Amino acid sequence: MAPTSQPFLPTMSDEKTLRPTFVRPEDERPKVAYNQFSHDIPIISLAGIESDRRPTVREAVAAACEDWGIFQVVDHGVDASLIAQMIQLSKEFFALPPEDKLRFDMSGGKRGGFIVSSHLQGEAVQDWREIVTYFSYPVRSRDYSRWPDKPEGWKEVVEKYSEELMGLACRLLGVLSESLGLETEALAKACVDMDQKVVVNFYPKCPQPDMTLGLKRHTDPGTITLLLQDQVGGLQATKDGGETWITVEPIDGAFVVNLGDHGHYLSNGRFKNADHQAVVNSDCSRLSIATFQNPAPDAIVYPLKLAGGEKSILDEPITFPEMYRRKMSRDLQLARLKKIAQEQKLHKELKEEITQPQKLDEILA
Ligand SMILES: O=C(O)CCC(=O)C(=O)O
Numbered sequence: 001m002a003p004t005s006q007p008f009l010p011t012m013s014d015e016k017t018l019r020p021t022f023v024r025p026e027d028e029r030p031k032v033a034y035n036q037f038s039h040d041i042p043i044i045s046l047a048g049i050e051s052d053r054r055p056t057v058r059e060a061v062a063a064a065c066e067d068w069g070i071f072q073v074v075d076h077g078v079d080a081s082l083i084a085q086m087i088q089l090s091k092e093f094f095a096l097p098p099e100d101k102l103r104f105d106m107s108g109g110k111r112g113g114f115i116v117s118s119h120l121q122g123e124a125v126q127d128w129r130e131i132v133t134y135f136s137y138p139v140r141s142r143d144y145s146r147w148p149d150k151p152e153g154w155k156e157v158v159e160k161y162s163e164e165l166m167g168l169a170c171r172l173l174g175v176l177s178e179s180l181g182l183e184t185e186a187l188a189k190a191c192v193d194m195d196q197k198v199v200v201n202f203y204p205k206c207p208q209p210d211m212t213l214g215l216k217r218h219t220d221p222g223t224i225t226l227l228l229q230d231q232v233g234g235l236q237a238t239k240d241g242g243e244t245w246i247t248v249e250p251i252d253g254a255f256v257v258n259l260g261d262h263g264h265y266l267s268n269g270r271f272k273n274a275d276h277q278a279v280v281n282s283d284c285s286r287l288s289i290a291t292f293q294n295p296a297p298d299a300i301v302y303p304l305k306l307a308g309g310e311k312s313i314l315d316e317p318i319t320f321p322e323m324y325r326r327k328m329s330r331d332l333q334l335a336r337l338k339k340i341a342q343e344q345k346l347h348k349e350l351k352e353e354i355t356q357p358q359k360l361d362e363i364l365a
């Protein structure tokens, strides 16, 4: 066990029950098993994307975005050995002793590093995951002092990976722009000078996986996210904000592509912002690497094209930080309302109990 002065790290825990801060309310708990894989999410080959297969890819990607806001890509051109190295080094990072990870502790608002994460700042329930995160684009604002210095070779591999993923993201944004009837560069231009942030998620083996989540239900805020996952499984998605969850099948070397809120707004809602979460399990740990492609802070968020008479889903053009602020305040508001509803329900149940004399005797006993 870690000394008590250190924060609780799920990777170091051998406890048989979850700490109360990780226990989710019943309606948020997993409904589908981490390894009950669905084949509903389209798998799209990017082979020939710059030549004869471009129209086919364009159609497949547009249909997936309209339907789910999520799809997987194979034959994407990112070197398989680079992917394998990235996964291996990330696993080695999380296996380091707590002191080595906590030297990069990012609590207190530091820009990048290691943390045991909660989805929302100030949210009561914690996610069963540890993360290491770094900001990789724009290159001029890289702060290498916040990038871990272990394991050996991490920085070089991460730099190469970030560059390759920026290339893949731009290729995908080109196809997405065309499928919206826009010029190839339209989505990239709307991001101004594209930001890239990488979050490596490590979900340790969990003693009570049915009562918690690795990562709470959310939509990603940015334009698109490229997610690399190992072969364990745990990423779940749902359609149209509904309650029917599916577990995305892990495919060796594939990237899961998610449309985020920014992509959703730019397309005036034609493309969905994928509603997703990560579940954990008691058999083994899981690793995923999310590369978020976000617009620059001064980029304007507003639909890129409105057909004659079509109404914008945004009342006014706003900046990306303002979009994010509104999203966070909506989420916090919802969390507060939910808490009030739960308290009222408890209060009502208690009131009903104390109107039954035998119950009142039990309570007072
Ligand atoms: O680990 C996963 O499967 C999901 C990760 C994710 O959604 C995120 O980091 O935003």
Ligand SMILES: [Fe+2]
Pocket: 218, 219, 220, 225, 276, 290
């Ligand atoms: Fe996400």
